[in-house]
Amino acid sequence: MMMAFDADTGSDEALMVLYANGDRDAALTLSRRITPRVLAYATRMLGGDRAEAEDVAQETMLRLWRIAPDWRQGETKVTTWAYRVATNLCLDRHRARRRKAQTALDDAPDLASADPSAEGRLVQADRMAALQSALGELPDRQRQAVVLRHIEGLTNPEIAAVMEIGVEAVESLTARGKRALSAILAGRRDELGYKDDPDADR
Amino acid sequence: MPTDDLDDLFAAARADRPQPSDALMQRVLDDALALQPRPEPLAPPRAPAPRPSLFARLSQAFGGGPALAGVFSAAVAGLVLGYLDPMTYDYLTGGLTGAEAVDLFPTTDFLSSEG
Numbered sequence: 105m106m107m108a109f110d111a112d113t114g115s116d117e118a119l120m121v122l123y124a125n126g127d128r129d130a131a132l133t134l135s136r137r138i139t140p141r142v143l144a145y146a147t148r149m150l151g152g153d154r155a156e157a158e159d160v161a162q163e164t165m166l167r168l169w170r171i172a173p174d175w176r177q178g179e180t181k182v183t184t185w186a187y188r189v190a191t192n193l194c195l196d197r198h199r200a201r202r203r204k205a206q207t208a209l210d211d212a213p214d215l216a217s218a219d220p221s222a223e224g225r226l227v228q229a230d231r232m233a234a235l236q237s238a239l240g241e242l243p244d245r246q247r248q249a250v251v252l253r254h255i256e257g258l259t260n261p262e263i264a265a266v267m268e269i270g271v272e273a274v275e276s277l278t279a280r281g282k283r284a285l286s287a288i289l290a291g292r293r294d295e296l297g298y299k300d301d302p303d304a305d306r
Numbered sequence: 307m308p309t310d311d312l313d314d315l316f317a318a319a320r321a322d323r324p325q326p327s328d329a330l331m332q333r334v335l336d337d338a339l340a341l342q343p344r345p346e347p348l349a350p351p352r353a354p355a356p357r358p359s360l361f362a363r364l365s366q367a368f369g370g371g372p373a374l375a376g377v378f379s380a381a382v383a384g385l386v387l388g389y390l391d392p393m394t395y396d397y398l399t400g401g402l403t404g405a406e407a408v409d410l411f412p413t414t415d416f417l418s419s420e421g
Contacts, residue, residue, distance in 0.1 A: 124342075124343055125343070125345060126343060126344060126345035128339065128342070131335065131338035131339060131342055132335060132338075134338070135331060135334045136331070139326050139330065140323070140325060140326050143324055143325075144323045144324050147324045148319070154324065157324070158327070158330050161326065161330065161334070162330065162333055162334055162337065165334045165337060165338070166337050166341070169337055169338050169341040169342070170341060172343075228318060228322070231315055232318065232319060232322055234315075235315045235316075235318075235319055254313075254316040254319075255319045255320055282309070282312060285307075285312060286307045286308075286309070286312055287307075289307040289311075289312070289315075290307045292307075293307050293311065
């Protein structure tokens with residue numbers, strides 16, 4: 105008996121084949137799966153600049169569609185490939201911004217919180233802004249490793265595949281990145297409400 | 307900052323994942339559909355090749371057109387030679403020999419005679 109392929113549960117790699125064969129559902133499912141991950145990653149990598157992160161996400165997906173007909177099964181995971189492309193795009197934009205040496209005030213991240221309390225939302229917003237700012241002070245490779253490991257939740261082997269380095273190098277980068285973040289944020293602990301956190305008792 | 311606080315910050319960042327806007331998702335999907343390869347339409351089934359005629363099959367059995375032309379030419383030549391009298395061509399060969407008959411194998415009886 106023939107069984108229809110379920111685009112919602114199929115692997116990303118299978119969806120790439122379906123997309124290249126003209127399946128519209130595969131295009132929709134891949135868009136829904138990959139775009140949010142790339143956008144979130146790019147937002148962290150670009151210091152919370154939502155507009156640039158959206159451009160990076162769209163460009164990454166555009167390249168994904170273009171490569172789909174030539175996609176070779178079993179060589180790379182689609183998400184790994186997407187993170188890799190997004191990284192390069194982010195680093196290009198990061199370098200361009202450094203060259204321009206401009207910092208727009210409206211670069212602050214678009215923060216949203218599920219916390220119903222106004223005070224809690226402010227504390228949360230301050231913390232995210234502080235984390236984003238501290239991440240921005242890390243060297244590119246450390247920031248990439250820390251974001252992928254601790255925010256995007258990738259495993260070390262997955263990060264190694266994205267960054268095209270060894271697992272030990274990933275562990276070293278994330279450890280150094282965390283130490284650097286701790287040092288950067290050490291002086292702001294009180295400011296960020298870690299003593300008077302309204303959620304501390306939850 | 308203690309590791310626990312940093313982990314707490316990471317957890318908050320994971321929960322605060324930026325979500326793509328509807329406009330972005332629409333742009334991505336538009337790109338996807340614009341760049342999606344179109345499936346090639348199925349080619350109509352080819353009509354079966356017509357069965358060759360009896361003459362064509364016979365021709366093929368004899369080795370094709372050129373071979374059959376050779377056979378036909380030889381047959382025509384045979385018919386022509388059969389209907390025409392070959393003696394009418396004696397004037398061509400008579401002058402050459404000067405005799406009614408040419409003995410191409412001279413007798414060797416003298417070799418076997420005694421004496």
